[in-house]
Amino acid sequence: MELLCIRQWISGLLPTWLSAWCIKPVGGALVRQEPEYILLALMGSPLKKIMLCSSEKEIFSVEEQVMVQHSVIINNMIEDGSYNHEESKIPLDCVDSKTLKKVIDYCTHHTHHHNDNQEDLEAWDAQFLNVDSNGLYDLLMAANYLEIRNLLDLIYGTIKNMIKGKKIDEIRRIFNIKDHGFTPEEEEQNRKEYPHFY
Amino acid sequence: MEKKEQQQDENYKSKSIHDILPLELIHIILLRVPLKHLSRLKCVSKLWNTLISDPHFAESHLHLSTAPTHVCLFINEYSQAFSVDIDAVFDGYKHATAIKEVSLPFKMKRRYNFEVMCSCRGFVLLHRAPHFFVVWNPVTGSSKRVSYSHIVSRCNRKCFKFPGSAILYGFGYDASQDDYLVVVASQDMHDQEHFDCLSFKTNSWINLDSALSKPLGRSNWESRGFFLNGAIHWSSRTLRVRDYSILIFDLKERSFSTISMPEQVMGYVDPTYLFLLGGCLALYSYRTKGNKTNIWVMKEYKVHSSWTFYEISRGQSEPLCISNESYIEPLCISNESDIVALYDFCSRLFLNFTKYNTRGELLQYKYFDYRHLEHFKDRYHWFSDYGTSYTVYTQSLLPLPSDIKDKDKDKKKKKNGM
Numbered sequence A: 001m002e003l004l005c006i007r008q009w010i011s012g013l014l015p016t017w018l019s020a021w022c023i024k025p026v027g028g029a030l031v032r033q034e035p036e037y038i039l040l041a042l043m044g045s046p047l048k049k050i051m052l053c054s055s056e057k058e059i060f061s062v063e064e065q066v067m068v069q070h071s072v073i074i075n076n077m078i079e080d081g082s083y084n085h086e087e088s089k090i091p092l093d094c095v096d097s098k099t100l101k102k103v104i105d106y107c108t109h110h111t112h113h114h115n116d117n118q119e120d121l122e123a124w125d126a127q128f129l130n131v132d133s134n135g136l137y138d139l140l141m142a143a144n145y146l147e148i149r150n151l152l153d154l155i156y157g158t159i160k161n162m163i164k165g166k167k168i169d170e171i172r173r174i175f176n177i178k179d180h181g182f183t184p185e186e187e188e189q190n191r192k193e194y195p196h197f198y
Numbered sequence B: 001m002e003k004k005e006q007q008q009d010e011n012y013k014s015k016s017i018h019d020i021l022p023l024e025l026i027h028i029i030l031l032r033v034p035l036k037h038l039s040r041l042k043c044v045s046k047l048w049n050t051l052i053s054d055p056h057f058a059e060s061h062l063h064l065s066t067a068p069t070h071v072c073l074f075i076n077e078y079s080q081a082f083s084v085d086i087d088a089v090f091d092g093y094k095h096a097t098a099i100k101e102v103s104l105p106f107k108m109k110r111r112y113n114f115e116v117m118c119s120c121r122g123f124v125l126l127h128r129a130p131h132f133f134v135v136w137n138p139v140t141g142s143s144k145r146v147s148y149s150h151i152v153s154r155c156n157r158k159c160f161k162f163p164g165s166a167i168l169y170g171f172g173y174d175a176s177q178d179d180y181l182v183v184v185a186s187q188d189m190h191d192q193e194h195f196d197c198l199s200f201k202t203n204s205w206i207n208l209d210s211a212l213s214k215p216l217g218r219s220n221w222e223s224r225g226f227f228l229n230g231a232i233h234w235s236s237r238t239l240r241v242r243d244y245s246i247l248i249f250d251l252k253e254r255s256f257s258t259i260s261m262p263e264q265v266m267g268y269v270d271p272t273y274l275f276l277l278g279g280c281l282a283l284y285s286y287r288t289k290g291n292k293t294n295i296w297v298m299k300e301y302k303v304h305s306s307w308t309f310y311e312i313s314r315g316q317s318e319p320l321c322i323s324n325e326s327y328i329e330p331l332c333i334s335n336e337s338d339i340v341a342l343y344d345f346c347s348r349l350f351l352n353f354t355k356y357n358t359r360g361e362l363l364q365y366k367y368f369d370y371r372h373l374e375h376f377k378d379r380y381h382w383f384s385d386y387g388t389s390y391t392v393y394t395q396s397l398l399p400l401p402s403d404i405k406d407k408d409k410d411k412k413k414k415k416n417g418m
Helices: A003-013 A016-021 A035-043 A064-070 A072-079 A097-112 A118-128 A133-146 A149-163 A168-174 A184-193 B002-013 B023-031 B035-041 B046-053 B055-064 B149-153 B263-267 B401-415
Strands: A023-026 A029-032 A049-053 A059-063 B070-075 B081-085 B099-102 B114-120 B123-128 B132-136 B143-147 B168-174 B179-187 B193-199 B204-207 B226-228 B231-235 B245-250 B255-260 B272-277 B280-287 B292-298 B307-313 B328-334 B338-343 B350-356 B362-369 B389-394
Touching: A049 A064, A059 A064, A059 A097, A064 A072, A064 A097, A064 A149, A072 A133, A097 A118, A097 A133, A097 A149, A133 A149, A133 B023, A149 B023, B023 B046, B023 B055, B035 B046, B046 B055, B070 B114, B070 B328, B114 B168, B114 B226, B114 B389, B123 B389, B132 B179, B149 B193, B168 B226, B168 B231, B226 B272, B226 B280, B231 B272, B272 B328, B280 B328, B292 B328, B307 B338, B328 B350
Parallel strands: none
Antiparallel strands: A023 A029, A049 A059, B070 B081, B070 B389, B081 B099, B114 B123, B123 B132, B132 B143, B168 B179, B179 B193, B193 B204, B226 B231, B231 B245, B245 B255, B272 B280, B280 B292, B292 B307, B328 B338, B338 B350, B350 B362
């Protein structure tokens, strides 16, 4: 039976108040939440899941819908059919377990809490990014690899705020830049010309 | 297991951002930093310096910037120059630092007369007496001076004084050549019109008399040109000639054309001036009767039907210290839709800025009291609408075309062991 027919049949089974609940804002547009998922969730069946494999060969199971919504790379993989639900797992060799767990955490929260007001989401994001700089870089590289637009914007914004308004010595400390690459003469010249930067 | 983790952490801790993040991500981070912080970041490390100094970086940053920094540069009759960061004017914390004295390039101990002419892509064109144009990027500090003495010697009685003696002048960028151009239309001593073009890339003047298919006329046009979309625009002197058109010179095609102003402008009894607002051509006219300012914005370039009208009228809520006769001069757009204007420029006491929304309602009014500003300790050195010139420009890090050329020359010299 065609998937569309199945969906229509299930929509027919749902009471109208529940159908209305199926509409969720995703990325600024209103998107119909697939009714069969709602029904399946109500019936207690598990939602479709995919397996992600970290560089440390640890497997993470996550709702397909969550990752598809956020990661362009994973969305493309599922859409072009290269991912087989029964057998495969998606290998993410450049993302370690700790970071992958966090990324999944971010995507899951943002999918399920999309209806929350802006302030709550921002507060959660701030708490989420309360990590040390190395953790932040790992998140940035993972988000870049998986092409998760909103997480990337969030991290770039945070790093930008770490830079804004700080003196050069402080910036070097924050980013652990021990060897700045200037010759001693160049460094002295800079300090002379722009003492207020340092 | 713990020991191994600890050691890994220590190794990790000793690594810098350069070791961990790939170059392309550091590049993107820097592209997202607002411009005013970038010059400082060049001193952080050699790598950042190289990334930021790259001319393609400046170009990308210009296009990526969602909130360009608008700065108004004033030069008074004593050649004192001040820049005002317009967004900072209305920001409570930064208000005091919004106005800064700047030192002009090519300034000698003697007070040469400097005037602001126009601006384009972060560069400001200045006129320096007796007969020089100076192009200057206030953010990077790079500047260049070129003489126009040949225009002077062609002219009447050798008292060719910019900008009054020029029929037209303008400053723009030709993307097809990656060149910054200055155009000047003038009359020689036989009343013959000439059109000259200065290329900053080649540092030479080109004669474009052939582009003048019909005479421009001595005073048919407001001489200051505005650069937009690869062309320079001038408005007609509406009251004087009863002609309501905008003259356009395309820098790539090197030809003139005209478009017309909205019909309603023909009914105005007060002069109408051309300016740029939010990246669009705009006109404003201050109506003395009724104390209103009419603003027309051409939302779609060269589409006549897209002329949109805004009216700013003096409301009841405006502070009483502003006199009844005062007029506003619109400057730029802030926060994507609010109009910022200079208010009552001839005031002897204050430098006033006002911000309006698109319905013409006053949102904010901020001023700088000349008497309390350090720069104006000598009470004669304030601004007056006679003798002070100004322009609004958006900051950029772009280099002059010749700067890149010189760098290549230096590299070659080093290679040849010179």
